[in-house]
Amino acid sequence: MKNRFLFVCLFVTSICLAQITIKGKVYQVNEPLEGVAVYLNNTMLGATTNTDGEFSIPVKEGQYDLIISYLGFKKINYALNTTEYNKPLIFNLEETYDLLDEITIKKVIYDEDWQYNLTAFKQDFIGITELSEKCILLNPHVLYFDFNTNKNILTAYAKKPLQLKHKGLGYLITYELESFVRNKNTVTYLGYSRYQELKGGKRKQKKWKKNRLKAFNGSVIHFYKAVLNNSFTEDGFIVNQFKRVLNPERPTDTVIKKAKELVRLSSTKINFYTDIKRPKSALDSAMVVLKKIQLPKFIDYLYKSKLSKDDIITFKNEAFYLSFKDNLSIVYTKEKEELRYITRNAFSKKREPLPQTSSLIPLEKNIFLDRNGILINPLATFYEGYWSYEKFGNSLPLDYITDSNF
Template sequence: MLFTGQAAQAQGKLTGVVRDSATNEPLSFASVFLANTTLGVTTTEQGTFVFPKVPAGTYDIVGSYVGYRLAKQNITVGKESQEVNLKLASNGNQLGEVVVKPAPNKPEEYQKFSRLFLGGSTFSAQCRISNPDDVQVLYDDSTKELTAQTKGFLQIDNEALGYRLKYYGLQFSFSDNDHSVFYYGQPVFEELKPKDERQRKLWAANRLTAYKGSFMHFLRSVYNDRLKAEGFYTQQIRVFENPKYLRAEEQRKALVAGKPDGAYTAAEQDSLDQWDGLAPMLATLNQQPLPIDSIRRVSPNGKRTFLRFNGELQVAYFGEAPDPLYKRPMSPLGYPKPPFPTGPRQVSRLKLQGREAQFQANGTLLNPLDVFNGEYWGFEKIGEFLPVDYVPGSLPPAAGPARP
């Protein structure tokens, strides 16, 4: 299985201290974690912390303390030990300051946020937000945008995968205009304790299911040049302007300008209705799979790896059937034809926001906003969310006492 050697890859020791940014005094028992991982510690009475073994890579290290704003620092971990100093700024109230509490969330707006954030998959149905009052959800009628944010963290218990997820500094938005979903923050994973060995094995199996065919799995496969071996097939999508739409727009403008009162004949109204049904852009799929050099660029020194391709990318995964709750058509552009494998598949779509996007061996983008995921990967959300230090085939912790 790809990436099973992560535990044996280069690791580095990370030490540091958390301080008050104004007084420079150390902060005892502050939380420090590496975002998107299971790696988290608490500072000592002297404000110090140690991560003895961190897999090589680039991370956001985050400090959190009650009454203080989050502190975040981007670091790159190699074989050598390094020290990090985190300074947290107090968000305490000034004397006499009036604190205005936000209005309670409207139930229908909170439910919409919860559904869009957690997702609609089988695993998402087993996720529960345990502190709903700590998130503020608002809908703007003028922009048609639903937003949500937290000052602290949003806590999600994923009973399908056995993780407790604390999502710090959540920024979420959904647009009614184009149905795009965006969320960002600094999450950290905590391992839940299974109640028995059966649940432990179930969590391990579910984690592997969530991993197989995921965007993380895809990026690791690209990095290691193992796309076909891992069951992925990539094809180029060419997107171009619809000439019929362009002609229709010219005809529409001429018709509307000639009849400012809107008194259209039945034939003219029928034409307008037909023009409304035209898509401004069209897409075609190249049936030939793209070679690795058409989607991946490695820097001359071999230290940096990038996703780079023309147009958009269709990614088909043949190693696992799609979630039964995925109701959309699986790839409206069609499937890869023989000699590609047959049988169940998951089909996703990728679009670069720039010319290329740098990514790491652990299957993470250096900038998560560099790539837009659509179709099946757009369907998978918090229910399938795994930490970047996940290793396929690894087991959750042994069963222990029931959780409080």
Template sequence: MIRVQTLTLAFLFIVTLSVFGQNASQFVIKGNVADKQTGETLPYASVFLANTTVGTVSNDQGDFVLNVPKSGSYDLIIKFAGYKTFTQSIQFFEPQTIEVTVKLDVDTRQVSGVTVMAKKDEKWRRNLEDFKIGFLGTSPFAEQCKILNEEVIDFYFDEENNIFEAFASEPLIIENKALGYRIKYVLEGYYVYFNEKYSSYWGYPSYEELRGDKKPRARWLKNREIAYLGSVDHFFSSLFNNNLKKDGYVVQMARDIEGKRYLDRNELDLYQFVKPGATVNSKRLEFEHILYVTYTKELVSEEIGSVINVSKVPVSGNKQRSQFYLLEGKTFIEFEKNGYVYNPLDYLVADYWAIEKMGDLMPIDYINTRSTDK
């Protein structure tokens, strides 16, 4: 059976914010979606800002309009069945309307040198279960997630390079009853590298609120706060504002020397490594070696993924601890105030952050009233 890794690549998730009425927004993206070869317009294509609740579909003529409530950096994602995913980075520094003309290429994906696994037999189902562990995670929130269209997932195994791959012919539809979201996820890549002992996956999620009465909504709001606090997004948002200590983070640096890891017991002032970013909205974290991040306001039990929320009381028991480091040749992580990271595939995360996967992931336009990012 396929097993998940000890290290996980950071998600390729990008951007922010929710849909407001067209007249209320000063930041607008509008465009048209068509077939690149024939020029025929494509109606009902999915159009959204990745990792947000902002989304729409193109109309009968392939036209669309997205209204964004404030400035920031975004990834515009357009997906139509049978076509390659369109992505375009967009930044708003001042009120404006950005127009895009989108020509989609037919997806003629060819996979060579790999073994295609039989679909819907016992082996396929075992690999499906392992995929769900690696993709959704093992936390209590992940246990309440369900992929509604599992039949669109296929698996390949590259025997020569010992690499396992999963891909989906359509966006995955995920229902997260713990956090109250229905997620449409465009899976761009899922790999388990057995020789290197890590896995990676990336893609583009779009969030929609589930309907519910007062009782489940209250539970969702509480769970969303638990999921957000201590997350990668919360960490980088806190670092941007130089609030790591206030928000309960302790950072230490470790070095690997001759096959052994040495952890500096002293707390590191990580903000000293933060520099101005490439845009007016971003900053850069420039560092070497390995960073250990302990979140002191939430405990974990001996059972992986179990969470005991003690967010108001720092304690000395089992705390969340994660680590991350830059990949070879990379020198910085660039990020914005809301926790959005420009180059998420340039670093690896491990330990607690590697355990928290789609089952705990929050949209970046989530606003927590107790967060320092107000």
């Protein structure tokens, strides 16, 4: 069965050409609040309120998630459309009593179990790529973990924003974790991030510039932007279309469940290595069924190769939409897989690196894609393959611009 990963980072940002300045004030019961973080989600654009509770952020025209965050108060996620902005914004924060913080987090024991869960969290959130190794979680002790052994579900909570220092990309990142759940082979995380440039000399700046371009090339954002520009073939992407169907050779989940129950209730000594060619009993039939569990649940059928822009997106009502049937297999030919990707699973066999291949699985129809290659609803898709391997440690702010002016 293929491992499936769903990585979600909430963001809504659209960047155009003209620039304006967004101004506003933040209050608490009519008293100005100093030190409130006000920023555009997943970008380097933000400010901190002054003694009068005022903030000012120069931005390019577009649509944004404006985040107003202050410890001990309810976070505000304000949908900002600069075309509708005509006067200073006013926000009133409400205090919050975090039951999790007061009761649960205080009971955290930083023992071997906590350390084990932390390692799993960092692998599933930051990643195991070469670049992610340079992304350091500075304050891991703000994390609390809950592991359900029966359902194999790991949940993570944070009582304060995560602070990450990415020495490979040159960013200090504040990440406000809203939720993190690893359920068997699926990982979902939601949150808000703010990027700040690290200081460094010419040598570091050159290294960061190179690494950022490497992180961008072949990424999800690179692909979407290249599709909009109709340059994805030139940029090294080959897009194929496939259909996913149930594997007729693999028993259904219901049949497998019944077989397991029959074996469990059997008083007969069972040799699981016996080769049963012709079942002579219900128990033999159950054993045959259980030997087929390892077969993939689904089979992918490729039925169209080298798609064009019109096969992937449509333009209607002054907006772009992902509007293809079934699923996309996307091959990025200008970079090979990392060795860590090839050997990421315990039973993986070493082989020669191939071009990076990812699958794009839509969860909705007609998914809105803004003019800058950003999904307005990132929950509408999930990714398999190489894009699922590249996690937060390979992420860039949405206002990152390459030398080629993507």
